[in-house]
Amino acid sequence: MSISKKLMLAAAAVAPMALSAAAIPAHAQVSGIATAEPTVAIADSNAFKTANQQIATTYKSNLDQARAKEQTRQTLLAQLDTNHDKQVDNAELQKAQQEKSPVLKQVQQIDDEINKLNDPAIKAQAYAIEQIAQKYQVAQDAVVAAKKVNVILSPDSLLYAPDSANITDDLTKQLNATVPSVSIAVPANWQPSRQIMNLQKQIQQIQQIAALRAAQQQQTTQPAKTSPAPKGR
Template sequence: MKTLKVILLGCALAAPALLAAGSANAQVAGVAVANPEAVILGAKALGTAFQTIGTTYKPQLDQARTRQTQLEAQIKTLSAPLDTNKDGQISQAELQAGQAAKSPALTQIENAQKAAQQEMSRLTQPATLAQMYAIDQITQKYPAALKTVVDAKKISLLLSADSVIFGTPAVDVTDDIRTAVDAAAPTVPVTPPANWQPSQQDAQLLQQYFQIANAQAQRAQQAAPTPGAKPTTPAPGR
C-alpha cells in the first residue's frame, strides 16, 4: 500500500470528464500513463456504494440538510444589525465596521456556526465513515488491477498523468485499469468494522470526489436553459 499511496499523492486528479471518458487501449513502445485517482473515484462499485449509503443514512443526511438551512436563516437574522445600508448583504466595509465596534452579532454568528457544525458533523459522520471505507476497499484493489494491465500490455514504464506534458490518447491506460478494478470488485462493503479508522488518503479522495461532483453539478446548472426563455433561432444560411 505504500507504493500506491506514493502514486496517488503524486498524481493530480483528472478532470471530471476523465472519470467517464474512454481512452485507447494501446500504449506506445511500452510507455503508458494512468491516473490512479480517476480509476478509484470512477469505479462502478464506488457509485453503487454511495447510492447504498445515501439510502441507508437518508434520515441523518436529511436532518443535516435541514440543519444547514436553519443555520443560513439564523445567520441572516443575526447579521441584520451589521447590514447598515439594509441591502440584504454584508459588505466587507460593514463587516469591518462591526468588528471595530465589537458587535455582539459577530459572536452570536460564530457561536451559531460552531453549534450547527458540530450537530451536522454528528449527523453525517456515519455516512462519511462508510464512504471512506468504500473508497478504501476499492483502493486496495488498485495494485492488483495495475499489475494485470501492466502484464497484459507489456508496459515497461508507467507515468502519472499529471507528470506528462504531452501524450496521445493511445498511451492512457486509466480506463483499462478501471475495467480491471471493476472486474475484481463489482461491489464493495460499506459497513466499516468496529474501530476501523480511515487514512488521510481516504479523506482526501472523498473530498476530491465531492469536488468533482460539485463542479459537474455547477456546469449542468449553468448549461440548463432558463425557465421561460425562448430558444434562439439560427439566422438563415448559418
C-alpha cells in the first residue's frame, strides 16, 4: 500500500526542534482547525519504540563494532588537530588533503566499515517506519472523525494555537491501537523510498534532540559537589 501524500507533506513541515509527543500536555476536545506533527506521532508510537528495542538486540554485535570503530576514527582524526582544540576545522582538513595525509584514507576506510555495520539496523528501522507510516492515514481519519476536525495544519504555520488544538498525542494513541506492532525482518531486495528515508532522518533528529535535552536536564538536577570542610588543627 502506498504512503499517503498527506502524511509526507505534513511530515516535511515538521520542525527539527520538535519535542516528543510525551512533552505535549493533555488535550481537550478539538473542533474545526487542529495542529499536528505526524513525525512526532510516529516516533512516539509503541510500535516504533518496540521495533527500536528489537533492533538494538538483534543487531547488537554490529552496533557494538560500529561504536568501537567510531572511537578509532576519533583517535585518527585527533592526529589532524594541529591547534589542539579537540576538533578538526576546515583549515586543518584542507591542509591534510593538500599534504595527502594517510590518515584521511584510513578515516574513509573506517567510515565505509561503520556504514556497512550500521546498514542492517538502519534498514530495519526504515522498514518499521514504513509499516507505521502506511497506517498513519487510517489513524488520522479516526482522530479527525472523533475530534470533528476540518483542517490540520503544522504548528509552525500558525502564529498562535492553544494546546487543545494539538492532536499529535491523539494521533500517537490511535497509532498504538491501529498498528500495535511491526516487523523488523526486512524482505529480500527491499529498499526504502526517498520519502521514508527523509522521514527516518527527521525522526532521528527528534531522538537526538530529546536525548540532548534529557542529558542537559540531568546535569541541572544533579546536586552540586561541595568541598569537604577543612579539618581543624
